[in-house]
Amino acid sequence: MFIGHFGIGFGARAAAPRASLGTLFLAAQFLDLLWAALLLAGVERVRIEVGATAVMPLVAEHYPYSHSLLAAAGWALLLGLAYRFLRGDGRGAWIVALAVASHWFLDVIVHRPDLPLYPGSAVLWGLTFWDSLPATLALELALFCGGVWFYLRATRPRDRIGSWGLAGLAGLLLLIYAGNLFGPPPPSVEAIGWVGQLQWLLVLSGYWVDAHRCNRSVPGVPLA
Numbered sequence: 001m002f003i004g005h006f007g008i009g010f011g012a013r014a015a016a017p018r019a020s021l022g023t024l025f026l027a028a029q030f031l032d033l034l035w036a037a038l039l040l041a042g043v044e045r046v047r048i049e050v051g052a053t054a055v056m057p058l059v060a061e062h063y064p065y066s067h068s069l070l071a072a073a074g075w076a077l078l079l080g081l082a083y084r085f086l087r088g089d090g091r092g093a094w095i096v097a098l099a100v101a102s103h104w105f106l107d108v109i110v111h112r113p114d115l116p117l118y119p120g121s122a123v124l125w126g127l128t129f130w131d132s133l134p135a136t137l138a139l140e141l142a143l144f145c146g147g148v149w150f151y152l153r154a155t156r157p158r159d160r161i162g163s164w165g166l167a168g169l170a171g172l173l174l175l176i177y178a179g180n181l182f183g184p185p186p187p188s189v190e191a192i193g194w195v196g197q198l199q200w201l202l203v204l205s206g207y208w209v210d211a212h213r214c215n216r217s218v219p220g221v222p223l224a
């Protein structure tokens with residue numbers, strides 16, 4: 001899953017008025033950011049196999065530290081606590097932790113049964129929505145559009161960057177997703193790892209766009 005996770009980041013902003021969109025992107029996509037680094041380090045393994053599923057030509061062979069349920073819960077706790085410590089925003093910390101954990105459950109829907117419950121677990125989960133392009137598109141686009149809608153309802157632009165920057169970021173995410181789905185398979189596992197690192201730029205863009213937007217006032221609710 002790709003833009004579905006970013007959709008969660010956008011949508012989570014409505015529940016965490018003091019958190020930046022960049023932080024929520026980081027949380028929702030943290031397991032994949034970590035995965036890309038662990039692939040480059042040779043700690044986790046993936047195989048490129050055209051036709052592995054209709055949508056994604058990848059077979060995850062070993063990714064217990066980024067993509068087991070237990071590890072996801074641990075990362076969720078760690079990032080939630082780190083955010084609470086750094087920002088002193090208890091409500092936002094819960095949302096950050098939930099966004100990190102959401103990644104695993106959404107991956108379960110689309111992946112082949114390759115998601116372990118804990119490192120070394122023989123039980124592997126996955127509902128393989130990736131076997132159907134229409135089902136994958138419907139799920140990810142619904143999450144993405146729903147998330148952007150919640151974000152637009154919760155925030156308003158302060159200036160032109162706040163509106164055009166947001167449109168550019170949303171467009172860029174859709175473009176990358178189209179490239180993922182309809183472009184050629186990745187040339188190597190190393191390439192997957194390095195392209196994965198580029199997602200940090202999307203996190204930075206989240207901080208940048210969000211800094212040019214502010215919370216909309218909701219009647220009866222004090223502005224954070």
Ligand SMILES: [Zn+2]
Nearest residue numbers: 031032103107
């Ligand atoms: Zn993932």
